[in-house]
Amino acid sequence: xxxPSGMTVKAVFSHLDCLVDGIHAVKKxxxxxxxxxxxxxxxxxxxxxxxxxxxxxxxxxxxGAIFGGTYxxxxxxxxxxxxxxxxxxxxxxxxxxxFLVITFESxxxxxxxxxxxxxxxxxxxxxxDLQVEATDRRFSDDxxxxxxxxxxxxxxxxxxxxxxxxxATEITISEGTDA
Amino acid sequence: xxxxxxxxxxxxxxxxxxxxxxAYLGLLGLALSVMAWGGYCWYVQLENGLGVGGYQPPVFxxxxxxxxxxxxxxxxxxxxxxxxxxxxRSKWRTGVYRASEAMTIFAVMTAGLFPAIHVGRAxxxxxxxxxxxxxxxWQNFKSPLMWDVFAVSTYFSVSTIFFYVxxxxxxxxxxxxxxxxxxxxYKQLALGWRGTDRQWHHYMAAYGFFAAFATPLVLSVHSVVxxxxxxxQTAGWHxxxxxxxxxxxxxxxxxxxxxxxxxxxxxxxDWGKYLTTxxxxxxxxxxxxxxxxxxxxxxxxxxLAWYSDNPYEWxxxxxxxxxxxSWVFWIMVSCNCLIPLVWWxxxxxxxxxxxxxxxxxxxxxxxxxxxxIIASSLAHQFDPASWVYxxxxxxxxxxxxxxxxxxxxxFLLFIKVMPSVAIAEVKELVRxxxxxxxxxxA
Numbered sequence: 079x080x081x082p083s084g085m086t087v088k089a090v091f092s093h094l095d096c097l098v099d100g101i102h103a104v105k106k107x108x109x110x111x112x113x114x115x116x117x118x119x120x121x122x123x124x125x126x127x128x129x130x131x132x133x134x135x136x137x138x139x140x141x142g143a144i145f146g147g148t149y150x151x152x153x154x155x156x157x158x159x160x161x162x163x164x165x166x167x168x169x170x171x172x173x174x175x176x177f178l179v180i181t182f183e184s185x186x187x188x189x190x191x192x193x194x195x196x197x198x199x200x201x202x203x204x205x206x207d208l209q210v211e212a213t214d215r216r217f218s219d220d221x222x223x224x225x226x227x228x229x230x231x232x233x234x235x236x237x238x239x240x241x242x243x244x245x246a247t248e249i250t251i252s253e254g255t256d257a
Numbered sequence: 258x259x260x261x262x263x264x265x266x267x268x269x270x271x272x273x274x275x276x277x278x279x280a281y282l283g284l285l286g287l288a289l290s291v292m293a294w295g296g297y298c299w300y301v302q303l304e305n306g307l308g309v310g311g312y313q314p315p316v317f318x319x320x321x322x323x324x325x326x327x328x329x330x331x332x333x334x335x336x337x338x339x340x341x342x343x344x345x346r347s348k349w350r351t352g353v354y355r356a357s358e359a360m361t362i363f364a365v366m367t368a369g370l371f372p373a374i375h376v377g378r379a380x381x382x383x384x385x386x387x388x389x390x391x392x393x394x395w396q397n398f399k400s401p402l403m404w405d406v407f408a409v410s411t412y413f414s415v416s417t418i419f420f421y422v423x424x425x426x427x428x429x430x431x432x433x434x435x436x437x438x439x440x441x442x443y444k445q446l447a448l449g450w451r452g453t454d455r456q457w458h459h460y461m462a463a464y465g466f467f468a469a470f471a472t473p474l475v476l477s478v479h480s481v482v483x484x485x486x487x488x489x490q491t492a493g494w495h496x497x498x499x500x501x502x503x504x505x506x507x508x509x510x511x512x513x514x515x516x517x518x519x520x521x522x523x524x525x526x527d528w529g530k531y532l533t534t535x536x537x538x539x540x541x542x543x544x545x546x547x548x549x550x551x552x553x554x555x556x557x558x559x560x561l562a563w564y565s566d567n568p569y570e571w572x573x574x575x576x577x578x579x580x581x582x583s584w585v586f587w588i589m590v591s592c593n594c595l596i597p598l599v600w601w602x603x604x605x606x607x608x609x610x611x612x613x614x615x616x617x618x619x620x621x622x623x624x625x626x627x628x629x630i631i632a633s634s635l636a637h638q639f640d641p642a643s644w645v646y647x648x649x650x651x652x653x654x655x656x657x658x659x660x661x662x663x664x665x666x667x668f669l670l671f672i673k674v675m676p677s678v679a680i681a682e683v684k685e686l687v688r689x690x691x692x693x694x695x696x697x698x699a
Contacts, residue, residue, distance in 0.1 A: 093692040114454040117263060117430070118684040119461050127454050133462035153387065157395035176399040179481060183407040186470050190415045193470075197422065197463040198448075201456045205449030212451045215433035218426070220263035220690070245692055 085234040087226040088211040089246035096245025097222040115223035135196040142192020150184025270678045273526045288665035295659005298652045307377040311650040316635040320653040321375035323627040328368035334511025335361025340471035349539040352531045355679045357515045358420045363667040365413045401484040408481035419467045426681045479507040493573040493634035502554035509547035512540045513619035520613050541606040552594040582633040592622020
């Protein structure tokens, strides 16, 4: 992530309900440039921020699975046609039941690889340049975080007061910086 | 568990990392020694050829294929627990799934060695995979052996992806607790994971898809392995019963191996809060269910062989129970069908000594089950003039022992460098810290 312009407010929460109150206040204000951080996935946070919108990762999965299935069946069929082994008893060169195993395995393998690709792209991983305020070691342990970017000095002071009211245990204001 | 805080969970699970005890180093040394012995035996075979094995025509599948199927079977429980039980939202999986997944990866890695060992000229093992070549020569994709190459390599790839993706948030936790070079290594492995809302949103979606893909794989891999046998005309193998029979056996042995590995860990690392009697009892119940399916399959295949009125088919089943390999058959029946029945008693299946002992017995029984299927059918085929008595040579037994050394080396290294219990998922099980709770208490 590039350095956010303007001021950044970083709020640390010890309680989940306080973080949810903070996110609720941000959503209500219409401010879009914010980041909630948690040591575990919580449906309260996801529902509040994404409002039931599904992740686009599913499109990567679907494409990968269709591609994999097509590739698997084509690999078997075209290689057998390329080097025909004439088997007695009238068995077909392109044998659907026999090739379904490879088709299934390729479907699963490519579906997974494309899901992984989708995950990395959508999460923007590897993300070694995430803004420094997000790299608080407590956020992977027992604390929750809320970062508000792109604020003016006056807005930052205003949010500091609001988030304090929501229950933040620590609030800092900084210029947007790279990690 | 509800009285645990997030901080306490992180602390407890990361405690065993990095500082090896004398007992740990001793175990690692033992595993390395056994692995080295296995490596030496393989060297002897590479130097002298497959003649150092106990093969006698027409028995050319022996200990190596038996051990390959055994380790593939062990590799089933991890993905069953991590994927299928995830989709069913089973809570008991949380404590045990990380170590079970690691077990799966290492078991499949171990199994993957055996086709290369079995074919003798291991340096040509890449011929198993389709690759463009100047002769335009391709594999026979109608062969179950080729299906197996795809099934096992897909299973390994998908399990590894699922395992690593599941580890990323926990690696980030370790990264934040370490410094210096070690911290730098974890930083690279965590890929910059910070637990932002965006990351969790896409992560949970992807995790669900991985679980959905891994679920049919659990059922398909051992089905495909069973077709290595069932597609052949050999008496005792050519049966449509094999896929469900093999899958049940794989889950049976895999769950038993999870008990064998995790029970000592929970005692040594003082993880009684995370790996409770409830977890082990659930695994024992899973073994009881799959063990019952297995026993039913043994009975069914014998009944069908008798009912078929086919002298070759019935001959092999009668031979297994009463012939030269009857000792193998009765070890299999005792270990897989009779001894696990003690777990029907709640008192015994919650006794840690009984749990551990029976889990070891099941794994012995499951190795002998595969030996029973493979060796007896090949040694006693249609023509009595070709009947032989195959016994493994010291080289084969050395490589079998070495595979256990190889597996335990990986597993022991894993428990010292990665959290063996899923930190983020255990946190999901406890009540989150809420200000409302503090106010209510006040």
